[in-house]
Amino acid sequence: MLGNRRPTIEPKATENIDEMIATIGQLIDRGVAYESDGDVYFSVRSFESYGKLSRHDLDDLRTGDRVEPGAQKHDTLDFALWKAAKPGEPAWESPWGSGRPGWHIECSVMAAKYLGDDFDIHGGGTDLIFPHHENEIAQSEAATGKRFAKYWMHNGMLNLSGEKMSKSTGHFITLLESLEKWDPMAVRLFYLRTHYRKPLEFSRAALDDAESSLGRLRAFRRRTSGTAGSVADVGVLDAFRAHMDDDLDVAGALSVIFEAVRAANAKLDAGDDADDLVAAVNEALAVLGLDIDDAVADDVDVSDLAAELGLSVSSVDGLVAARDTARADRDFALADAIREGLSALNITIEDTADGARWHRD
């Protein structure tokens, strides 16, 4: 419904245990990891640039503040690559005995397997910068000797009425629920219009706002749907692309779209041709995955309304046509009755120079 594409690959940790064991073995061979009583730990201080991503200084970290450090560690900063099995837990056989992989190793191993030792972009929430991403870098780069990810893109947290959405406190709304309440494309626009790195406040008012804003785009699409394909305005597209290339400034890119919409509307109002602007807007919206075409289904039952008005038509189009006739006859009482009746069925009529147009709200 949101128009998101599926990932090409959705690897599972449990299907990559062998690769993880191999990588852990490699780290031990290189002397940056050690086995201790069935566990295997990564020696953080052996990795020179540790803390670079999260800008942490090792000596500032107050480890063990909240949890007693495990006795098997040589250094409290060290993190687990492999944990000895505990009774009742799923476990796999390894050179260090039965156990399970540590949290971070799965990401390093699967990323390397499917993307290569050195890839372009690694994403994730800001809450994962430390320690997870920091540890991924350490173990990956120590194992391969190559730079892990070229760019890190961390998205901000999603808040609900001032508090972080949290499953454990029941303080959250599911995506599915939001899609029931609002136009899916309005939900998409809501997420799109805030820069990915910033925290985002989920609120009824903000979603309503996005929905109104989307209405402007939908109305524009309705108005220009008959426009034949033509060459897109280069200035608009260049400006749009410049924002997208600037650390994915989607909000800025959206402003380019809205400016083009206003310019195109003004031209159309003046009776001028705006095909190039329309084409540019359409192309930009497609890039953002904003599908603003109205549902075409004309499945609204208008028989009761038609009977009430004494009209022998059976479709919305028929009623709209009857209204046009009434208006031509200056029978505004009937015309308005038709419009109000349709409005009660969530259908809005827009009169244009080329005749009336209607859409479902």
Add this chain to the structure above:
RNA sequence: GGCGACGUGGCCGAGUGGCUAGGCAAGGGUCUGCAAAACCCUGUACGCGGGUUCGAAUCCCGCCGUCGCCUCCA
């Protein structure tokens, strides 16, 4: 306590040394039989206090607030 991110007009949100995005809402106007849609106009904002500068929302210092992280959770 430490580290980091964020704090922009009524609201939401880009930007980031001079040229005042965009959206929503509001008020006024044009158009319309009335509406809807559209267009035009109006509102001069950057948490607080210092400092640098001809000039700061934008740089520096110090605060305050919100959120995140500081676990062998994923």
